[in-house]
Amino acid sequence: MFKSLLTGAALGLSALTMALPAHAEYPERSIQAVIPWGAGGATDNVMRSLTPYVEKELGGKFILNNRPGGTAVIGSTHVMQQRPNGYTVLLGAENPQLYKVLKLADFDYADFYPVNIIGQNVVVIAANADAPFNNMAELMAAAKANPDTLRMGSTGAGGLPSTVSAMINAVDELKVREVTFGGDGPGITALMGKHIDFMPLSLAAARELVRSGKLKALAVFATEETPELPGVEPITKSLPAIAEYLPWGPFWGAFVHKDTPDDVKQKLVDAYAKAVANPEFQGFLKNFGAQSLNLNGAEAEEFLKRWQSVTTWSMYKAKAIEISPDSVGIAKP
Amino acid sequence: MNKTDKMLVGERTFCVLLVLTSLVVFYLAYQISGFSSINSPGAFPIGVALVMIFSAVKIGVELIGKAKPDCSGWLDAFQQFRDTHFPRRTLVFGLLAVAYLAAIQWVSFYVSTFLFLVLSIVYLRKGRVLNAILIAAVLLVLIYLLFSLAFSVYLP
Amino acid sequence: MSDTLSYLLMAWSDPQLLMLTALGTFAGIYIGAIPGLSVTMAVSILVSFTFSWDVNDALALIVGIFIGGVYGGSRSAILLNIPGAPSSVATAFDGYPLAQQGEAGRAIGLSTVMSVVGGIVGTIMLASAAPLIGELALRFAPRDYFLVAAIGLLLVGSLAEGSLAKGIFAAGLGAVIGLVGMDPVTAQGRFTLGQVELMGGIHYVVLMIGLFGVAEAFYQLHNLDSPVVRQKVDKILPSFAMVLKFLPLSIRTSIIGVIVGVLPGVGGDIAALMAYDHAKRTVKNPSRPFGKGAYEGLVAPETANSAAVGGAYVPMLTLGMPGDAVTAVIIGALVVHGLNPGPMLMVENPHIFYFTVGNLLLANVFLMIFGLMGIKLFAKFVEMPKAVLIPLILVLCVVGTYSINSSMTEVYWMLGFGVLGYLLKIFGFQMGPIILGAILGPLMDTSYRQAMSSAGDNPVELLQGLVTSPLSLILSAAVVLILLGNTPLLKKLKSKLSPASARG
Numbered sequence: 007m008f009k010s011l012l013t014g015a016a017l018g019l020s021a022l023t024m025a026l027p028a029h030a031e032y033p034e035r036s037i038q039a040v041i042p043w044g045a046g047g048a049t050d051n052v053m054r055s056l057t058p059y060v061e062k063e064l065g066g067k068f069i070l071n072n073r074p075g076g077t078a079v080i081g082s083t084h085v086m087q088q089r090p091n092g093y094t095v096l097l098g099a100e101n102p103q104l105y106k107v108l109k110l111a112d113f114d115y116a117d118f119y120p121v122n123i124i125g126q127n128v129v130v131i132a133a134n135a136d137a138p139f140n141n142m143a144e145l146m147a148a149a150k151a152n153p154d155t156l157r158m159g160s161t162g163a164g165g166l167p168s169t170v171s172a173m174i175n176a177v178d179e180l181k182v183r184e185v186t187f188g189g190d191g192p193g194i195t196a197l198m199g200k201h202i203d204f205m206p207l208s209l210a211a212a213r214e215l216v217r218s219g220k221l222k223a224l225a226v227f228a229t230e231e232t233p234e235l236p237g238v239e240p241i242t243k244s245l246p247a248i249a250e251y252l253p254w255g256p257f258w259g260a261f262v263h264k265d266t267p268d269d270v271k272q273k274l275v276d277a278y279a280k281a282v283a284n285p286e287f288q289g290f291l292k293n294f295g296a297q298s299l300n301l302n303g304a305e306a307e308e309f310l311k312r313w314q315s316v317t318t319w320s321m322y323k324a325k326a327i328e329i330s331p332d333s334v335g336i337a338k339p
Numbered sequence: 340m341n342k343t344d345k346m347l348v349g350e351r352t353f354c355v356l357l358v359l360t361s362l363v364v365f366y367l368a369y370q371i372s373g374f375s376s377i378n379s380p381g382a383f384p385i386g387v388a389l390v391m392i393f394s395a396v397k398i399g400v401e402l403i404g405k406a407k408p409d410c411s412g413w414l415d416a417f418q419q420f421r422d423t424h425f426p427r428r429t430l431v432f433g434l435l436a437v438a439y440l441a442a443i444q445w446v447s448f449y450v451s452t453f454l455f456l457v458l459s460i461v462y463l464r465k466g467r468v469l470n471a472i473l474i475a476a477v478l479l480v481l482i483y484l485l486f487s488l489a490f491s492v493y494l495p
Numbered sequence: 496m497s498d499t500l501s502y503l504l505m506a507w508s509d510p511q512l513l514m515l516t517a518l519g520t521f522a523g524i525y526i527g528a529i530p531g532l533s534v535t536m537a538v539s540i541l542v543s544f545t546f547s548w549d550v551n552d553a554l555a556l557i558v559g560i561f562i563g564g565v566y567g568g569s570r571s572a573i574l575l576n577i578p579g580a581p582s583s584v585a586t587a588f589d590g591y592p593l594a595q596q597g598e599a600g601r602a603i604g605l606s607t608v609m610s611v612v613g614g615i616v617g618t619i620m621l622a623s624a625a626p627l628i629g630e631l632a633l634r635f636a637p638r639d640y641f642l643v644a645a646i647g648l649l650l651v652g653s654l655a656e657g658s659l660a661k662g663i664f665a666a667g668l669g670a671v672i673g674l675v676g677m678d679p680v681t682a683q684g685r686f687t688l689g690q691v692e693l694m695g696g697i698h699y700v701v702l703m704i705g706l707f708g709v710a711e712a713f714y715q716l717h718n719l720d721s722p723v724v725r726q727k728v729d730k731i732l733p734s735f736a737m738v739l740k741f742l743p744l745s746i747r748t749s750i751i752g753v754i755v756g757v758l759p760g761v762g763g764d765i766a767a768l769m770a771y772d773h774a775k776r777t778v779k780n781p782s783r784p785f786g787k788g789a790y791e792g793l794v795a796p797e798t799a800n801s802a803a804v805g806g807a808y809v810p811m812l813t814l815g816m817p818g819d820a821v822t823a824v825i826i827g828a829l830v831v832h833g834l835n836p837g838p839m840l841m842v843e844n845p846h847i848f849y850f851t852v853g854n855l856l857l858a859n860v861f862l863m864i865f866g867l868m869g870i871k872l873f874a875k876f877v878e879m880p881k882a883v884l885i886p887l888i889l890v891l892c893v894v895g896t897y898s899i900n901s902s903m904t905e906v907y908w909m910l911g912f913g914v915l916g917y918l919l920k921i922f923g924f925q926m927g928p929i930i931l932g933a934i935l936g937p938l939m940d941t942s943y944r945q946a947m948s949s950a951g952d953n954p955v956e957l958l959q960g961l962v963t964s965p966l967s968l969i970l971s972a973a974v975v976l977i978l979l980g981n982t983p984l985l986k987k988l989k990s991k992l993s994p995a996s997a998r999g
Contacts, residue, residue: 051827058546073900075695076677157949163682185948186680192759195816199633214815214837293833353922364671371685378947380678383940391667397660424921429716456886463882
């Protein structure tokens with residue numbers, strides 16, 4: 007009696023496990039979403055705001071998991087190492103596109119499948135409100151009058167300020183002391199306390215301070231004025247040559263392993279596309295000072311390629327990186 | 340401090356290890372960027388390593404003048420050290436802990452934790468298996484409620 | 496004015512907000528008590544969770560968790576010698592000895608009351624002088640952060656019992672562990688031994704859990720058969736006279752807490768250690784010697800880390816800049832809720848400021864209630880047989896470590912640090928300096944590099960900066976004084992002079 011019960015149970019169980027994959031619809035369990043940046047950062051904010059909409063569209067639950075460290079190398083590597091079944095999603099920013107040239111890791115977003123390029127941030131060059139320069143031309147002039155005396159806030163190799171300054175140096179000369187901070191926050195605090203002279207920042211980080219008059223924006227890193235900062239000149243006004251790199255900005259995206267099954271990819275792509283397009287999330291992005299992109303498929307891959315090419319080649323030209331981008335397979339723009 | 344203190348068994352060896360450790364740290368710090376600049380990635384680590392070397396040597400100097408421990412030869416010292424600080428109970432518990440950590444990735448967190456708790460409680464108390472199983476089960480339920488449900492920590 | 500008052504009382508008068516604050520505080524105490532579960536983590540989960548809520552409801556819950564969580568760390572520090580959070584490391588120094596003498600209940604009672612005192616002082620300072628203190632925080636240049644870190648590291652002198660050299664070595668070791676990972680400037684690996692997993696560094700909570708939790712578990716194996724200490728649970732609430740006696744000290748340490756809490760990147764953990772050091776220097780006749788169960792050694796860190804909460808809110812509310820990791824997440828929460836944290840927040844949404852102040856006070860009231868509840872039950876926890884307690888501690892350490900970054904590698908490291916801590920303990924090393932080094936080493940490294948870069952890699956220019964800025968000058972003087980105080984030279988001088996001049 008007992009034995010037959012046991013065999014019956016075993017049979018039933020094995021039948022169940024065999025039947026499951028055939029019938030179950032993705033997602034049948036919760037999805038682990040890795041945010042390779044710390045809680046409270048810009049990437050974290052965007053992803054935590056977006057995820058509830060994606061959950062609604064996909065009909066599954068996401069477990070958000072911050073795995074910060076090493077310019078997002080740790081979190082991205084983790085996603086790469088997981089099984090490609092669509093149950094581990096990477097919610098990251100632009101950094102992996104620079105890993106190869108900075109020799110931080112030997113992979114980039116080409117090793118992932120872009121589910122959605124959610125949006126990008128506008129960059130502004132900010133200075134303390136009392137700074138002696140009022141626009142980009144005056145800043146450049148001040149830097150040339152006394153080379154290596156102005157202090158620029160930075161967030162380390164591969165961070166936004168050093169990339170922007172590399173682009174400027176690729177077309178002109180901006181010799182400054184680079185003071186590295188742990189992130190936007192401490193850098194902005196130092197900027198307000200006049201311990202540094204200027205810092206390239208994302209609009210999301212700088213807007214409130216510019217609006218309140220604590221900081222002033224010298225230029226927006228674009229070819230035209232941005233509606234969020236009326237009256238601030240585009241950088242091309244003082245540096246026309248930089249236009250070849252524009253439009254440029256740090257971006258956010260959702261990625262899965264390249265070998266994920268196509269039907270799973272498609273489900274994720276559809277869910278993210280709808281979620282990003284949600285008017286409430288669009289309202290959040292606008293309030294956050296970011297531009298919505300909502301790219302997927304070939305468009306997204308094209309975007310990633312262009313971003314990587316433009317950024318790395320300008321860095322190479324400004325001697326911010328040692329190795330030539332084509333040595334790691336990045337074509338000239 | 341008080342020089343009349345007796346040296347602990349193995350203290351000299353440990354002190355040598357400290358000096359060696361700090362030398363290794365210095366080597367690793369030097370590897371970062373050498374003495375290239377006052378503001379290089381390796382500058383502060385080299386400073387820390389130097390401080391460690393000096394303090395390790397100072398710890399050694401403090402030992403001079405202390406009475407030697409009562410033991411004859413290396414082997415005896417080692418045995419004394421093991422008996423006082425690593426008796427069998429500590430070793431077995433340590434091994435259980437290592438096995439537990441290794442098992443987490445093979446047989447999942449909950450199974451290995453349950454086994455570890457039952458085994459170690461039974462070993463340390465020398466018996467009362469049922470009670471140990473009960474305790475382990477209660478703790479697992481608590482961990483599940485708190486970590487997996489409330490905090491959505493993804494346990495392996 | 497009436498607007499201000501109504502904002503202040505908002506959380507007190509609305510039953511729903513009242514309940515959420517209470518819930519948050521209660522949950523916070525237990526989150527804080529478990530090593531590895533942190534307030535930062537709880538708050539960031541709440542950001543997604545409270546996404547569709549009213550912003551006031553979300554903030555009420557968060558404030559409760561923050562206040563409860565910072566206090567909660569003291570529970571496990573007192574009962575098990577495992578600080579629930581880095582800000583409770585100093586609490587363990589005297590709290591655990593008290594528990595071993597059967598006074599766990601009284602220690603928890605005292606730490607509760609003193610946390611509330613610290614919390615209220617912090618909130619009052621936030622309410623009355625936020626813009627002023629915010630401006631003060633902006634004055635701190637990179638070189639001043641360097642000096643603050645140096646002052647912090649000099650605490651080794653008072654943390655290290657016995658040999659100073661051992662304390663310095665331990666702090667150096669901690670600093671090296673803290674430096675593991677990518678260099679913040681060049682992104683080059685340091686002390687990573689070629690391991691990708693180590694590129695992100697070793698979280699200092701991993702180190703803390705190993706050194707305190709696992710090392711303590713191994714240490715306790717020796718006492719397996721000794722009878723457990725019966726806990727006295729009759730006199731839990733400290734008498735009014737006792738609170739009054741500690742009031743001057745607690746106000747001083749609260750001020751330390753607020754000021755340290757305001758500085759971004761320096762938080763309650765360092766505030767608590769500095770306050771402990773301050774108590775050790777200034778209290779001439781503690782109830783028992785420090786490190787052996789002095790009430791003063793419990794009062795100082797507990798007031799300081801609670802007061803640091805008020806401090807951390809200052810830059811967040813006045814400038815939109817985080818004062819610590821938790822307020823960074825709260826800023827994120829405000830953004831998600833469509834508010835724009837920044838200098839204009841006080842002008843455009845003044846209710847957020849006064850609502851937070853009122854809410855902090857309310858959370859402290861709840862802290863008093865919940866903190867004193869169930870102490871008898873908790874004190875019994877220590878009476879649990881060691882044979883059960885020790886495996887439990889180890890499992891908690893594993894889960895706690897894993898939940899920080901979901902990394903098994905860090906769990907292995909944690910166990911390694913445990914064995915290392917056990918060995919160091921055998922040879923008379925203290926755990927406090929290691930943690931101190933791990934927290935302050937990286938801060939000192941980055942601020943040193945920033946200061947050097949700001950001065951164009953020119954040491955002379957850097958020294959000039961130290962002398963010309965009043966703030967830097969004061970801080971440098973403090974460094975020199977403490978340094979002298981730690982060397983035998985000054986002690987000799989002191990003993991020659993009249994005892995009246997012997998003030999730390």
